[in-house]
Amino acid sequence: MKIKLLKDGAKVPERATSGSAGYDLCACVESPVVINKGEIAVVPTGIAVAADENTAVMIYARSGLASKKGIALANGVGVVDSDYRGEICVALINNGKEDFVVENGMRIAQMVITPVIIEDMILTDTLPDTERGEGGFGSTGVKG
16 A cells, blocks of 8 residues: 655554554654543544555554553544545544543554445345344344
């Protein structure tokens, strides 16, 4: 995937280990960004990407920040479409008990490249029957 560095100090995303699915995204900020408890901040990464057609870049929280500090993505999962060429910014929410400071170069999220299946939408009055049918939330139970 092609990566363009847009700002001084921007970092090329890297995998932490050979088994890592995600590439770490780092903050690219001129000064520290304080995310107060319960607030959201949009943090720039200083990079743009060109994902292949029929792929998307999915942005996920870093598990350590989420489990230890309560820092998650405000939108749950970010989606960078293959035709987007602007800067990747990460909307972080502080669900923790203390204010959180994002420093320049800090690993704030991870991106995973995933295939995308494009299907035609076909309007219909009926759908095929399944064992589950219209059973919604909790309809399959919680025990294995």
